Every structure is written in structure tokens, then in C-alpha cells.
Amino acid sequence: GDSVTQMEGPVTLSEEAFLTINCTYTATGYPSLFWYVQYPGEGLQLLLKATKADDKGSNKGFEATYRKETTSFHLEKGSVQVSDSAVYFCALSDRGYSTLTFGKGTMLLVSP
């Protein structure tokens, strides 16, 4: 079945540092890929998405590129802020149904 693997957290960074959160996936078809963010005490919000190979999703300074050859969708940001502290979830959706398969989440802690 489909699965998503994310790097273990927490990831601890200083403000303005470069961020990478690794995500790889296993799927039988050609899934759509997503990054969701969960701020403390809140529900999940879609951060960005990519629906086919080589697509780049971007939002709020975050980027991720759909790499079919390496089955990866790594999240990057050039300069993190304290307000980026949250849990980040990589997810995929099979083309047949919109149901999301999530990775285990990576907590990001940014200090001033």
C-alpha cells in the first residue's frame, strides 16, 4: 500500500537558518503530494502541493519539488522564522481517491 516516510524530529533551528525536511513516498500509481502544517493547538492547513513529476509547489517561502526518480518531496525554506514553529506533515493522495496518507510529522522549533 501507499506510505510516506518523513525525517524524525524535532528539528531545532535558529531564526534565518535554512530548513530541509525530507519526505519520501511509496505508491503504486502516480500520487499527488502535499505538505500540511499544524500550528500548536490548531488543525491542519495545506501548505503546498504538487500533482505531477517535476512540479514545484510553493507558498509562504516554502518550496517542494515532486521528484519521481527519487520518490521524494522534500520541504525547504531559505530563512525560517520563529512563527514557522509547527508540525509539518508530508502526505500523498492516490489518483483514485482524495484520501490522504500522512507521514508521521516533523516538529520544527525555531528559536530567536
Next chain:
Amino acid sequence: DTAVSQTPKYLVTQMGNDKSIKCEQNLGHDTMYWYKQDSKKFLKIMFSYNNKELIINETVPNRFSPKSPDKAHLNLHINSLELGDSAVYFCASSQDIAGPYNEQFFGPGTRLTVL
């Protein structure tokens, strides 16, 4: 206006009790979902409904019974609550069940604690 709302936000109850969590979406979406997030933040799909019909039931114990009175509502009833049911339950909705472009919108979650 809140797009996807859930009530209650917090629910503390004793083992063996029966409880319900309500979810409403005002986005006009056809599809709704329930997810469970455990203490390690792992999120897993429980159910999905499309136009009030059950589409996906992911090996959830039959103590959990979703009910969709109309497209805008998907409630979750849990019988005979167990300690392992303690988790945060998220409701979500999307325009439709199929297709790669459907974005899911999540509610704020209901934190269930079983004592």
C-alpha cells in the same frame, strides 16, 4: 465564518461511556472525512463519506459509527469508550472524493481523553 467546525473541542469521559463528536462544513463540499491523530502526532484516515454515503472505512472497530444526516454534516459516535481511544479527532472535507486537485480542509480537532 469557520469553514469546518467541530464540537466539542475537548471531551473528557470515563471508560465504557458513549460519546459523539459533531462536524459541520459550510464549503458546499460533497466529501467529508474523519482522521485520528494519536499521541505521537500520527494521523490516520478512519472514514470518508461522499454525498452521505460511506466510501472508506479503514479497519476501524465497529464501536465507531459515523453518521451523515446531510452533505454538510458528519458526526462520529463512539460506543464503550476505551483508554486507547484517547486521541485528537479531526474532521475534514473536500470538493469531491476523486481527483488529485481536491484540497482537504480540516477542522480544529476534538481532543478526546478517556479516563
